[in-house]
Amino acid sequence: MFVHPHGSNWMGSGKDISTIFNLMPPLGILSIAAYLESHGILTEIIDCYGTALTGTALAEDILSRSPDAVAFSCTTSSFLEGYGIAELLKEKRPSLPIIFGGAHACSVGPPLLEMFPAIDYLVLGEGELTLLELSTAGFTGAEKIPGVACRSTNGTTASSVRELIRNLDDLPFPAYHRLPDFPRRYNLPLFSYPTAPNTSVISSRGCPYHCSYCDRSVFSQGFRFNSPEYIVEHLAFLHRDFGIRHVFFYDDLFTFDRKRIARFCELKEKKRLPVTYNCIARLEHVDAELLELLKRSGCWQVNFGIESGDPEVIRKHRKFYGLDEVQTKLRLVRKSGMRVKGLFMIGLPGETEESILRTIDYALKLPLDEINVTKFTPFPGAPVYRDIREHGEFFEEWPLMNCMNFVFIPKGMSKPQLEDLYNQFIRRFYRRHRIHVGYAKMLWKSPHSIAHFLRNLPEILRFEMKQKW
Template sequence: MVKIVFINPPRNKRKNDFIEEFKRVPLGICQLASSTRKAGIETSIIDAQNLYLTIDETIKRIKELNSDFVAISIISDFLQNSEILAERIRHFNPKIKIIVGGPHVSAVPESTMKDCEFFDIAVLGESDKHILEIINNKELSKIGGIIFRENNKLIKTKQENTRIKNLDTVPFPSFDLLEGFPDLYEPTPSMFKDAPSINLLTARGCLWNCSFCHQSVFGNELSYNSPKYMVPLMNFLKTKYKVKDICFYDDVFTIPRKRTEKFCEELIRKKVNMSWSCQTRIDTLDYKLARLMKKVGCWQISFGIESGSDKILEILNKKITRQQIIRQVKEIKKSGIRVRAFFIIGSPGETTETINETKTLIKKTKPDDILLDFFTPMRSVKLEKEAEKFGKIKSYTNKTFQVNFIPKDLTEKKLKKEFKRIQLGFYLQPRILLYYLGLLLNPRKAKYLAKGLLTYLMIAFK
């Protein structure tokens, strides 16, 4: 039987490092694994990233599996370790086919393949169909949307629309192939209500075109699971793995609206008693829908607000305004759902004045939590190509709390100073301090919160 192993590549840090990052379920490779298993292919997963395996330890496990194919999912921060891993695999077994995919590969496929001679095939975009065609020995030149090597040359095939229209046809993710599931996967403290808690993805693609956002894998075409799939999946996780809380990572959970309404109705009909949260756009729901979501367990919604300045919102192509944000946050908070707001500081066009507008917006809207980070010019997105007109690109590395871009009217020192002011101004509010102190009374949350606080202090204020 043909065998494949999916790899979430190793981190640079070890588990005993003082600062640990929080761990998400690698849903992409879990869903791909479910498709290969359905096709009768012997499938394994090595989540080296969340198991804190070294490259040596990862190689040892790959050798033990003796697979015919190795598929590595790559984001930019893990490219170097993925290249080292591929080279080591090639040295101990030249016959293994090494397939790479994921956000980094889809964004810059040619350079990814040129820079690492040990990658055999790069899969662009949604990979479910491509993986099966490659394993089944379909002629590579007839598989759309891949890059492969032939006679020491790179061949890129024409991109085809191979998107899965009905995601309900994809089996449940292969959670059972994840060592330590679900307890290994620790969410960010502000993103779960009870533990065990895991992240789920029930939609692919986004209908909007924010100029800073990466859509290299799923693009603007939207496909999604129906409530008839989503609710049984939640029940399965609750029954088999004792999962108590779900965080939906769909880009815009409340689109289409009818799906969200039917999902809530199905939760009521099936009497599923679980807490859950999601993320969406501020302009895609209202008080009525929020109240329905609250009724069936939704306790928090995260919104990508990004800035309090209409000027910056326009540069980011957010298609929302400051006044819309103020009005909508008020409506959502009235429903009883917590509002978690994402903000970016240091975007192209940012000035001291626009930063002050963001500070004012935070004070006016009173979100229940915020996530603030610096602008990162991601490769191959619209704003990355124009960023140098607005300032200086320092790095493309998407590391939390790292200045990667400096707008013309600001300095790195000024950005860091304003970052700390916003953070301290928000988290030292009595209502925020009281909320987090209250969470410490919950033994299940105490360790997550303690680790989160230490991580935050060490990174944000270094």
């Protein structure tokens, strides 16, 4: 039994508006479940985003299905909620094996076993092969299985490191069928797609870059990917079995391997597959020729991680890319007929009010259709985490570490100051005539978004009342 905990409600009360308008299926769990099922092991999945059950009622529902083991996949913000469920399970059935994996388990590692006694095993790294071997061994001899941390007579111990899966095409398509409400319950960010149903896809693992704020503890620094043929078949499967009409390639580096993407575009266009898509790209990979390929093969929107408009801040945290060149590349995307989304971050170590205002002014000059602004969060697996307290105040409250709360305050700044700048960023960008016109066009470009927006208008208005825009 796989469990995907919900995590902290960032609004404090009422519905979490972020999940009303942006909810992706738990692809990591789905991939592991599909792999186990391909080897004859029955799996079930409880995605807590898709059930009203919580606490004791949820634990009782899990136990009523008589699982042989329960595996939790947790981010930092959802870990304590997941552990609370695990404790309830252990109280009622002490012999039930409890396994934790995911980003938080991989980044913190064996110390979690010392602090949280209801956990029996940690899966460190990719979970497909490790969970298969752990399951077929009947959860015995775990210390000999690569990629596992467990308790022994000498305390907690971690086995050898699990080798990465070399050929991702060997993995079956994710077990979407194990989600009772897929694809109805799941939806990409509002106004970021032309059609529905839609979903997210990951076609690669790892990243060779070294950004200070990125956690690579699960998939490491390498870069592995599905072949173009596999990706096209994956999209065909989603369209045929679930009616999917649009996907978001959630890969950090979808365009990293140019030959792969060129071949994918060629195959998809040739197959006339009626599935459009969004992707994330790095600016240094983009040129007019590649953009033409993307557009012809059905790409609707390209997202770029811009992060900051202050050159000194960028140099401290990621590979530098000239700010003037950013504007040139974004204009190429717009010229090709695709939408452009910019991804920014506020509250990075070394930032000041002046540098954040510089970022806001810079973003307003860029040819962006929309933005996403996250609140910098130093996750345990990120390089910046090691000395984060030297750069400001860090309130390490795991449930709040979801990029929607300022848990880190750079030196010389305050939390109210950061909140004001964040709200100013959102307000100044979205309350412009050009942006209003762009969203008006969504009446025919993204009709499902409009309908979804109107259905949830009461929640939006309640949210607006709480904000100090």
